Amino acid sequence: MTAPTTVVSSVADARIVGPIILLGAPGAGKGTQAKLIACTYGIPQISTGDLLRDNVARGTELGVAAKALMNKGELVPDQMVQDMVIGRLHEPDCSRGFILDGFPRTVPQAEWLDKFLEKEREGKDAAGKAAYAAPVVIQLQVDYNLILQRIAGRRSCPTCGRIYNVYLQPPKVEGKCDVDGATLVGRPDDREDVVKERLKAYEQQTLPLVDYYSSRGRLIAVDGDLPVEEVMRQAFSAIEHVNRL
Numbered sequence: 001m002t003a004p005t006t007v008v009s010s011v012a013d014a015r016i017v018g019p020i021i022l023l024g025a026p027g028a029g030k031g032t033q034a035k036l037i038a039c040t041y042g043i044p045q046i047s048t049g050d051l052l053r054d055n056v057a058r059g060t061e062l063g064v065a066a067k068a069l070m071n072k073g074e075l076v077p078d079q080m081v082q083d084m085v086i087g088r089l090h091e092p093d094c095s096r097g098f099i100l101d102g103f104p105r106t107v108p109q110a111e112w113l114d115k116f117l118e119k120e121r122e123g124k125d126a127a128g129k130a131a132y133a134a135p136v137v138i139q140l141q142v143d144y145n146l147i148l149q150r151i152a153g154r155r156s157c158p159t160c161g162r163i164y165n166v167y168l169q170p171p172k173v174e175g176k177c178d179v180d181g182a183t184l185v186g187r188p189d190d191r192e193d194v195v196k197e198r199l200k201a202y203e204q205q206t207l208p209l210v211d212y213y214s215s216r217g218r219l220i221a222v223d224g225d226l227p228v229e230e231v232m233r234q235a236f237s238a239i240e241h242v243n244r245l
């Protein structure tokens with residue numbers, strides 16, 4: 001899928017885009033939309049789930065600690081995730097903006113992020129300040145039954161990270177990535193019993209972020225039930241609106 005050229009002419013315009021947060025339940029489409037936004041605006045997608053899975057695969061100290069929790073559908077402790085995120089946000093490719101996918105996920109993480117962004121703005125010129133402005137938060141609202149179907153059908157490419165769905169967005173050749181032909185894989189935490197726990201963690205620990213951000217005037221809700229292209233159009237128009245203000 002290609003991003004629409006009517007919204008943003010090209011990555012070459014190299015504008016500074018303030019931080020974007022994608023908020024939504026497991027399977028809501030955060031990763032799918034984050035990749036499209038990243039590709040269009042030329043800013044990095046920072047997925048805490050992907051970063052943690054990379055640590056698990058490499059067997060780091062963080063990965064070993066996170067693995068057991070992730071396999072049970074529980075959240076990894078705030079401090080561990082924040083320490084991982086701060087390292088990533090200090091990499092040079094974040095200086096034009098970034099998309100946070102799956103972070104923050106608790107109110108303490110959101111408070112930490114606000115303090116981090118405020119500190120980063122200090123002493124920066126206007127362009128630097130814009131890259132670390134208060135984030136725009138796009139909430140993907142998706143019906144519960146759709147979430148279950150999306151998670152049950154999800155497969156992804158272990159090489160390029162492209163996300164598919166055997167029911168809703170199948171690859172051209174069954175089980176193979178359209179881009180590089182790699183064999184698609186499922187995620188260990190997409191088992192039904194684990195998904196139940198992930199949804200519980202979302203309701204109890206992440207949903208309070210809706211109030212946190214809407215009370216600060218930063219939340220824009222998008223109808224995530226719609227097809228990918230339509231969700232993308234709504235998300236892009238929210239980003240363009242906020243960046244024009």
Ligand code: AP5
Pocket residue numbers: 024025026027028029030031032033048049050052069070073074075076077078081101102103104105109150151153154155163164165166168169189198224225226227228229231
């Ligand atoms: P993480 O990897 O972040 O998982 P998640 O939040 O549960 O989200 P998912 O990746 O399952 O879904 P998604 O919203 O990205 O949907 P996708 O685009 O893939 O976290 C995993 C674990 O890591 C957590 O459980 C926790 O343990 C830990 N963790 C991570 N961050 C943490 C943090 N900040 N603090 C503490 N712990 C943390 O789409 C799903 C499917 O639907 C795909 O098949 C896709 O093709 C399809 N699809 C998407 N959009 C559409 C659409 N509009 N129409 C039709 N199909 C669609």
